[in-house]
Amino acid sequence: KQEVTQIPAALSVPEGENLVLNCSFTDSAIYNLQWFRQDPGKGLTSLLLIQSSQREQTSGRLNASLDKSSGRSTLYIAASQPGDSATYLCAVAGANNLFFGTGTRLTVIP
């Protein structure tokens, strides 16, 4: 069964820093990988989706990469802002199921 791991579980950075969040998965036979943001007590918001044939996707200050062979993805956030504070979840898509990591809780300090 697919297992998804996100390290670290929590991260604090000063405003303006660039940062990288990590996601690893055990089974490289995936359809895509998705990054989500979750604010406290709220649902998930989709940030980026990388198809299995792609290496990266960009949206604004966010860039996600995918290395299927090594079972890794990274989410790069440029010039972090206090509004970026949230929990970031990665999810790996199988045929009918998304397998989620437990998330990285990011705090951007003004």
Place this chain on the structure above:
Amino acid sequence: DVKVTQSSRYLVKRTGEKVFLECVQDMDHENMFWYRQDPGLGLRLIYFSYDVKMKEKGDIPEGYSVSREKKERFSLILESASTNQTSMYLCASSLVAGSTDTQYFGPGTRLTVL
């Protein structure tokens, strides 16, 4: 914008009660999903549906059932609520069959079973 709504943000029920959680999406999506989210365990799939009256078990279906009588509505049913079903429940939908499409999530229902 896709909108997924859930009937309650917070719910408190007693052990043994029958509990209904409702989810509605307004974008004519084929797929709908129910997850629960627990600290340290992440999101786990309970059930999903890829068409009206169709349902498939996810990873943790025990103690739950679902109903999809209309395309836009997907209900999660706890036949006899237990304390270990205290959790955050999240509904999601996606346009096409399978899990290869972006999923859109509702705001969640925090259920407490006493």
